Amino acid sequence: MIPPSLRAAGMPFQRLFGVWFLFSLTMGTLPVPTSALADSQRALELPVDHGKAPLPVANWTKSFWINSPGANPLAGEGSQGPLTEDADVCIIGSGLTGVSAAYHLGKQLEGRERAAPLKVVILDARDFCAGATGRNGGHLSPVAFASFNLALQRFGTDEVLRWLALERHTVTEVVKIIEEHGLQEAVDLTNGGRIELLITPEELTAAKADYKAAEAAGADLDDVKWLNEGETFGSSHPGYLHTGYNLWPLKFVTELYKLAAASPALNLTLHTRTPVTAVTPSNGSSTRPWTLNTPRGSVSCTRIIHATNAHVSHLLPHMSGPAGVIPVRAQVMALRAAAPLDSISRHAWTGNEGFEYWFPRPLEEGQEHPLVIIGGGREATLPKYELYVADDSAINPKAGAALRKFLPTLFPGKYEEGREPEMEWTGIMGYTASSDPFVGPVVDPSSSTNKYEGHFVSAGYSGHGMPRAFACAEALAQMVAAGIMGKSWSPPEWLPRHYLTNRVGLVQH
Numbered sequence: 001m002i003p004p005s006l007r008a009a010g011m012p013f014q015r016l017f018g019v020w021f022l023f024s025l026t027m028g029t030l031p032v033p034t035s036a037l038a039d040s041q042r043a044l045e046l047p048v049d050h051g052k053a054p055l056p057v058a059n060w061t062k063s064f065w066i067n068s069p070g071a072n073p074l075a076g077e078g079s080q081g082p083l084t085e086d087a088d089v090c091i092i093g094s095g096l097t098g099v100s101a102a103y104h105l106g107k108q109l110e111g112r113e114r115a116a117p118l119k120v121v122i123l124d125a126r127d128f129c130a131g132a133t134g135r136n137g138g139h140l141s142p143v144a145f146a147s148f149n150l151a152l153q154r155f156g157t158d159e160v161l162r163w164l165a166l167e168r169h170t171v172t173e174v175v176k177i178i179e180e181h182g183l184q185e186a187v188d189l190t191n192g193g194r195i196e197l198l199i200t201p202e203e204l205t206a207a208k209a210d211y212k213a214a215e216a217a218g219a220d221l222d223d224v225k226w227l228n229e230g231e232t233f234g235s236s237h238p239g240y241l242h243t244g245y246n247l248w249p250l251k252f253v254t255e256l257y258k259l260a261a262a263s264p265a266l267n268l269t270l271h272t273r274t275p276v277t278a279v280t281p282s283n284g285s286s287t288r289p290w291t292l293n294t295p296r297g298s299v300s301c302t303r304i305i306h307a308t309n310a311h312v313s314h315l316l317p318h319m320s321g322p323a324g325v326i327p328v329r330a331q332v333m334a335l336r337a338a339a340p341l342d343s344i345s346r347h348a349w350t351g352n353e354g355f356e357y358w359f360p361r362p363l364e365e366g367q368e369h370p371l372v373i374i375g376g377g378r379e380a381t382l383p384k385y386e387l388y389v390a391d392d393s394a395i396n397p398k399a400g401a402a403l404r405k406f407l408p409t410l411f412p413g414k415y416e417e418g419r420e421p422e423m424e425w426t427g428i429m430g431y432t433a434s435s436d437p438f439v440g441p442v443v444d445p446s447s448s449t450n451k452y453e454g455h456f457v458s459a460g461y462s463g464h465g466m467p468r469a470f471a472c473a474e475a476l477a478q479m480v481a482a483g484i485m486g487k488s489w490s491p492p493e494w495l496p497r498h499y500l501t502n503r504v505g506l507v508q509h
């Protein structure tokens with residue numbers, strides 16, 4: 001329950017504004033306060049003012065990743081002609097989660113003797129991969145130790161180490177697939193490392209404490225290098241460097257789809273621009289238990305994977321609100337730097353406890369200064385941090401104003417003040433109260449009978465899905481494949497047990 005003190009929105013936000021003014025006095029520079037993480041999570045406790053999430057809007061903002069020429073060859077795949085009427089597994093959503101689930105199903109079922117290929121269909125309301133995965137910051141970095149103490153308090157040592165392991169597993173596997181298939185150029189993979197900038201003294205102290213706790217717990221910290229004020233390319237703040245890659249997320253998902261489609265274990269089809277408006281128990285002639293309803297007709301399925309992230313509660317209403325997944329709008333822009341690539345550094349960066357993240361795109365022919373993709377600015381959208389905003393057809397001018405000023409302020413002389421971005425867009429993330437996703441069979445706690453038999457979900461990455469969605473989809477595909485083959489499933493060592501919807505193997509500490 002929400003404590004009455006938090007219900008009266010005035011109280012905590014007085015304090016929030018207090019922090020805001022404090023930082024503008026002491027630093028006098030950055031357009032947004034840092035260390036807003038805890039306060040934004042607290043906003044999740046505000047009274048719920050919306051029911052289930054809507055379907056994704058049809059008039060979305062154009063993103064650099066989706067709308068660069070030639071970037072989305074599968075955009076309208078399967079949007080016309082006959083709809084696949086029947087499938088063993090229906091996957092709703094063609095982002096990183098849905099396509100990873102198809103890829104892993106192919107891997108899990110490889111080499112099954114005498115079996116016909118599994119009929120799998122992916123449906124998406126919009127163009128291929130035009131949700132969060134087609135609109136994010138393009139970072140692929142496993143967490144090193146940030147927020148280690150907080151997670152330790154909440155979940156205990158085993159679970160925190162699994163969290164770190166899951167992110168390392170994701171990044172290692174994704175990079176391995178890219179390298180094995182020679183896709184580095186196709187997906188613009190760069191291995192520049194990632195710098196977490198520690199902007200306030202409190203952030204530095206907290207980071208040192210997190211590092212110590214992670215070290216004591218036996219976490220692998222070999223890749224971490226501390227940087228002093230003079231080593232962060234003119235930002236004049238300390239920080240640390242650790243493993244980090246960047247890529248073009250839509251292009252990676254496109255390649256992953258091609259690999260899944262080529263799997264001999266699958267008969268895979270894709271229908272874009274086909275929103276699933278309801279899932280109902282089948283009636284009439286179908287032998288499959290479930291029917292997906294779409295404006296183009298219906299699809300009968302035995303198993304369903306909900307890979308709809310921020311929109312998951314549209315079809316699963318019990319997953320709306322703070323006990324489920326809340327849509328939260330995030331904003332990104334493509335801003336041209338005013339200095340050469342090497343002087344602004346190739347790294348990907350974040351403002352650690354703040355919400356900003358950025359990296360320079362590789363230089364294209366004829367370009368002197370790189371295009372920097374920067375996201376964040378939600379701290380400027382108090383008091384609600386864009387919570388419950390599921391409309392990515394518009395941008396938030398306050399977030400936009402903060403983002404425009406952020407880099408010119410942090411790196412004096414390297415960006416032109418007042419310069420307009422070349423593109424600016426929004427996307428919808430799915431937040432949960434724990435900041436961790438729900439992975440596993442769909443369970444409605446209010447119902448004693450299992451009314452979602454055969455439904456699975458992986459959703460709610462809370463703005464941190466790039467290093468997690470691929471592995472969560474792997475766990476899901478293992479469960480689904482085990483069910484198909486009549487085998488039992490036990491979670492892989494790297495999967496935090498508290499992610500699981502049915503809490504298999506979760507030992508309370």
Ligand SMILES: Cc1cc2nc3c(=O)[nH]c(=O)nc-3n(C[C@H](O)[C@H](O)[C@H](O)COP(=O)(O)OP(=O)(O)OC[C@H]3O[C@@H](n4cnc5c(N)ncnc54)[C@H](O)[C@@H]3O)c2cc1C
Nearest residue numbers: 093095096097125131132133136137276309427464465466
């Ligand atoms: C602006 C922005 C910046 C981000 N930055 C980062 C970052 O720096 N690092 C990081 O790790 N993560 C980041 N994220 C989060 C990350 O992008 C997501 O966690 C991840 O992409 C989720 O993948 P997904 O496949 O689950 O969801 P999505 O990519 O959103 O895919 C869900 C798909 O489901 C479809 N869909 C929804 N409902 C229906 C329906 N009823 N019928 C049919 N289709 C439906 C949607 O159209 C969509 O294509 C960011 C997200 C945004 C929006």
Ligand SMILES: *[C@@H]1O[C@H](CO)[C@@H](O)[C@H](O)[C@H]1NC(C)=O
Nearest residue numbers: 084085086117119267268269
């Ligand atoms: C794949 O499924 C479609 C129907 O969805 C069917 O027409 C086709 O023959 C199948 N292909 C294979 C190789 O089984």
Ligand SMILES: *[C@@H]1O[C@H](CO)[C@@H](O)[C@H](O)[C@H]1NC(C)=O
Nearest residue numbers: 280281282283284291293298
């Ligand atoms: C069968 O299900 C569809 C939805 O899938 C529904 O519109 C229709 O009314 C149902 N028919 C009967 C006879 O229940």
Ligand SMILES: *[C@@H]1O[C@H](CO)[C@@H](O)[C@H](O)[C@H]1NC(C)=O
Nearest residue numbers: 057058059060391393394395
């Ligand atoms: C996008 O479409 C929705 C629904 O039709 C509408 O409410 C919204 O204003 C549109 N957005 C823009 C920016 O036009």
